[in-house]
Amino acid sequence: MHEVMEQTVDTIRWSVAHGIGRIVFDRSDGPHTLALAATAALARAVDEVAEARPRVVLLSGSGGLFSAGGNIAEMRAHAETLESYLRALVDIAHPALLRLSQLPVPVVTAINGPVGGGGVGWALCGDFALAAASMKLRTGYVALGLSPDMGASYFVTRRVGAMRARQLFMLSDPIDARQCLEMGLVDEVVPDSELAQRAEALCARLAAAPRGSLAKIKHLCEGAMQRGLQAQLALEQALLQECTHSQDAREGLQAFLEKRAPRFH
Numbered sequence: 001m002h003e004v005m006e007q008t009v010d011t012i013r014w015s016v017a018h019g020i021g022r023i024v025f026d027r028s029d030g031p032h033t034l035a036l037a038a039t040a041a042l043a044r045a046v047d048e049v050a051e052a053r054p055r056v057v058l059l060s061g062s063g064g065l066f067s068a069g070g071n072i073a074e075m076r077a078h079a080e081t082l083e084s085y086l087r088a089l090v091d092i093a094h095p096a097l098l099r100l101s102q103l104p105v106p107v108v109t110a111i112n113g114p115v116g117g118g119g120v121g122w123a124l125c126g127d128f129a130l131a132a133a134s135m136k137l138r139t140g141y142v143a144l145g146l147s148p149d150m151g152a153s154y155f156v157t158r159r160v161g162a163m164r165a166r167q168l169f170m171l172s173d174p175i176d177a178r179q180c181l182e183m184g185l186v187d188e189v190v191p192d193s194e195l196a197q198r199a200e201a202l203c204a205r206l207a208a209a210p211r212g213s214l215a216k217i218k219h220l221c222e223g224a225m226q227r228g229l230q231a232q233l234a235l236e237q238a239l240l241q242e243c244t245h246s247q248d249a250r251e252g253l254q255a256f257l258e259k260r261a262p263r264f265h
Contacts (some may be wrong), residue, residue, distance in 0.1 A: 069117020
């Protein structure tokens with residue numbers, strides 16, 4: 001792991017320090033949108049954070065809104081070439097989103113306020129989704145005559161099931177934080193003033209955990225529904241055997257016997 005000095009490019013801010021990679025939708029003077037330039041900056045941020053090999057990644061927003069999704073004004077300006085514009089946008093965004101969600105480390109999202117459209121995919125792409133009490137989610141695609149992008153259909157379906165996901169996308173009603181929690185769209189709702197502190201505490205806890213163990217857990221759970229039991233058991237055995245050769249496994253066992261907190265490497 002190496003550190004990355006804080007950088008800001010076109011409303012995206014990122015850094016890596018003390019094992020935690022941070023990517024921020026950084027706009028306090030209005031709604032953050034996934035315009036073409038901002039999306040290119042976001043892809044760069046994901047690449048640089050991933051290459052630094054942090055122990056955990058935190059994706060969050062500044063101001064009172066996480067992300068409004070696509071930039072409607074920019075879309076309107078490209079109305080005559082909308083197909084090529086959207087192709088260029090997703091050709092940048094989708095590989096970055098895939099890389100972030102498939103990192104072998106925990107990804108935490110802190111949804112600091114309303115989120116809509118393509119922002120939904122980024123808000124829910126992590127292993128943990130924390131929401132501020134002011135958070136509202138609206139899919140929004142139907143109002144524009146469009147279909148989901150940015151992984152929104154995948155991440156919403158994974159969290160709430162196919163039938164509920166269809167309804168959320170088809171109706172596009174605003175859903176408040178408490179409803180999102182009840183549906184399972186987010187994992188925790190906290191007061192707005194406590195969201196940053198709660199997210200940092202969770203990231204610190206994950207950063208102190210054994211890296212190899214977390215990576216293997218993520219790998220096992222991600223494909224469990226597609227593998228049969230026999231294949232899953234075989235993969236569990238193979239990965240468990242890899243763990244037995246690690247210094248962290250020896251430290252964990254020793255710490256347990258000595259009734260102390262482990263010091264993982």
